[in-house]
Amino acid sequence: MKKKVLITRVEDDEITRYCSVWIEKKIIPEAERRGLEISDLPRKKANKNRVCGVISSKNPNLILFHGHGNENSIEGYQHQTLIHSDDGSISLLSGKVIHSFTCSSACILGKKAVEEYGALGFIGYKQPFIALNDDLCVSRPLTDEIAKPFMESAMRISEALIKGNTSGEAFKKSQDMYNFWIAFYRAHGDIKDASDILEYLMADRSAQILIGDPNIQAID
Amino acid sequence: MKTEDDIKNEMWKLVRARVSTMSSNLRISIGGVGTMNKDQVIEHIDRKDSIGEILYNAHMNYIKSFKQEANQFFG
Numbered sequence: 001m002k003k004k005v006l007i008t009r010v011e012d013d014e015i016t017r018y019c020s021v022w023i024e025k026k027i028i029p030e031a032e033r034r035g036l037e038i039s040d041l042p043r044k045k046a047n048k049n050r051v052c053g054v055i056s057s058k059n060p061n062l063i064l065f066h067g068h069g070n071e072n073s074i075e076g077y078q079h080q081t082l083i084h085s086d087d088g089s090i091s092l093l094s095g096k097v098i099h100s101f102t103c104s105s106a107c108i109l110g111k112k113a114v115e116e117y118g119a120l121g122f123i124g125y126k127q128p129f130i131a132l133n134d135d136l137c138v139s140r141p142l143t144d145e146i147a148k149p150f151m152e153s154a155m156r157i158s159e160a161l162i163k164g165n166t167s168g169e170a171f172k173k174s175q176d177m178y179n180f181w182i183a184f185y186r187a188h189g190d191i192k193d194a195s196d197i198l199e200y201l202m203a204d205r206s207a208q209i210l211i212g213d214p215n216i217q218a219i220d
Numbered sequence: 221m222k223t224e225d226d227i228k229n230e231m232w233k234l235v236r237a238r239v240s241t242m243s244s245n246l247r248i249s250i251g252g253v254g255t256m257n258k259d260q261v262i263e264h265i266d267r268k269d270s271i272g273e274i275l276y277n278a279h280m281n282y283i284k285s286f287k288q289e290a291n292q293f294f295g
Contacts, residue, residue, distance in 0.1 A: 014255040030278065069251070075252075083237060102250075103252040128252055128253070130274070131248075131249065132248055133255075136245055146246065192243065194244055196246065199279065199282040200248075200278060202280060203277075206281065
């Protein structure tokens with residue numbers, strides 16, 4: 001039986017647009033190569049009715065949220081709440097592995113999803129995600145060398161989970177990628193903007209957290 | 221003698237000075253808030269609002285990391 005993945009990508013500001021392009025060009029092709037059944041909900045499709053409907057009807061093994069959020073919620077297009085820790089929607093995460101590339105949602109929502117509602121694993125951020133990008137590259141996100149370390153490190157989670165890594169392996173790969181870029185910019189402090197990049201990479205590395213069983217494999 | 225508030229105010233000035241040196245083509249995106257240019261970021265730091273606090277905390281942790289590294293290196 002085909003393994004299923006749900007992907008949301010909101011694309012309503014620069015960083016979420018960068019994410020969305022990354023997913024379109026790197027994550028979705030990999031998921032297709034692996035023969036996964038993909039429910040891709042970009043832009044306006046990343047709304048509560050659609051997202052909750054797909055989770056209920058298709059029962060995906062893996063959910064990759066890419067958008068905004070806060071301690072209690074994961075948001076979709078134009079900040080519409082998709083999943084909230086205080087309403088029934090959180091129960092939809094039961095039995096799933098989730099990568100929530102949204103701000104702070106690991107703080108309360110992620111913890112509650114795993115500890116009270118049976119989500120198998122939740123990888124996310126316990127503080128707001130911070131990234132830098134070059135405004136000269138906005139129309140070509142994949143060429144943006146400033147954004148690259150942020151995107152490559154964070155998106156390593158989604159890539160690894162799609163490839164069949166366990167939650168723990170995916171988390172480690174992402175942390176290793178943060179460590180690589182942090183070491184790189186420490187060693188090359190003469191590169192323009194190195195110290196700014198370094199500062200926020202370190203913040204994001206510290207903010208990333210895995211909740212739940214690290215040995216769970218959403219896609220095998 | 222400097223009070224805790226005095227020290228904190230000086231740290232805010234330090235964060236502001238640091239952000240002021242950012243290249244003008246850089247944009248900072250903070251999740252849940254959106255994307256800002258350097259001048260917009262400085263406004264938030266001057267207001268010491270919730271966005272300013274996020275950047276203040278990131279900067280403080282960055283500075284602390286130097287101390288941790290020095291302790292590891294020198295024992």
